[in-house]
Amino acid sequence: xxxxxxxxxxSFYKLNQLPKDSLPQIAFAGRxxxxxxxxxxxxxxxxxxAKVSQTPGKTRALNFFLINDNFYFxxxxxxxxxxxxxxxxxxxGQLIEDYLVSSQNLAGLMLLxxxxxxxxxxxxxxxxxxxxxxLPCMAIITKTDKITRxxxxxxxxxxxxxxxxTAIPFSTTKGTGKDEVLQAIFALVNKKK
Ligand SMILES: Nc1nc2c(ncn2[C@@H]2O[C@H](COP(=O)(O)OP(=O)(O)O)[C@@H](O)[C@H]2O)c(=O)[nH]1
Ligand SMILES: [Mg+2]
Numbered sequence: 016x017x018x019x020x021x022x023x024x025x026s027f028y029k030l031n032q033l034p035k036d037s038l039p040q041i042a043f044a045g046r047x048x049x050x051x052x053x054x055x056x057x058x059x060x061x062x063x064x065a066k067v068s069q070t071p072g073k074t075r076a077l078n079f080f081l082i083n084d085n086f087y088f089x090x091x092x093x094x095x096x097x098x099x100x101x102x103x104x105x106x107x108g109q110l111i112e113d114y115l116v117s118s119q120n121l122a123g124l125m126l127l128x129x130x131x132x133x134x135x136x137x138x139x140x141x142x143x144x145x146x147x148x149x150l151p152c153m154a155i156i157t158k159t160d161k162i163t164r165x166x167x168x169x170x171x172x173x174x175x176x177x178x179x180x181t182a183i184p185f186s187t188t189k190g191t192g193k194d195e196v197l198q199a200i201f202a203l204v205n206k207k208k
Contacts, residue, residue: 058196
């Protein structure tokens with residue numbers, strides 16, 4: 016697939032700052048270090064997305080990227096970072112929940128899960144919020160180059176059976192899953208339009 020055209024739109028800390036147009040939005044979530052920036056790099060074929068998302072300060076914001084002048088990627092703050100205070104952690108959670116619950120243009124959530132870990136409480140909360148809204152949620156199982164193909168298949172089945180989500184295995188080093196993730200995203204965008 017061709018590279019995507021990526022334009023950084025802004026980092027937002029409050030819902031009333033978000034773009035007011037009605038273009039579909041695809042949100043990306045996951046605990047910090049799960050491989051979200053690497054995935055955004057890989058699927059867009061563009062370093063801009065990940066670079067912005069790693070700028071200090073912006074890691075706590077909703078980072079909006081306009082893709083192909085047609086829809087948005089919304090990079091949600093990573094969670095579960097040990098050095099962060101409880102109060103700070105709760106305020107991020109609140110921003111994410113408010114966004115997921117209130118956004119009219121959200122086409123779906125891509126939830127990144129490390130293949131070697133079990134989903135944590137925050138992962139499960141996200142799944143709950145999005146399913147209460149009856150919005151599509153897809154799991155992306157990251158870093159699958161770290162485990163065998165057998166283990167990857169078992170992990171995919173486990174996530175699908177436990178949460179009722181479609182799960183896509185992904186690896187930035189091997190390039191696994193790029194086309195599947197992009198296809199899923201385009202399908203969600205077209206469904207929303
Ligand atoms: N082996 C392997 N390492 C990865 C993969 N994706 C990300 N990483 C590594 O995991 C670490 C965190 O990645 P990053 O994209 O910054 O995670 P983020 O905090 O979720 O944005 C970095 O050291 C990456 O090089 C992958 O598919 N395979
Ligand atoms: Mg990152």
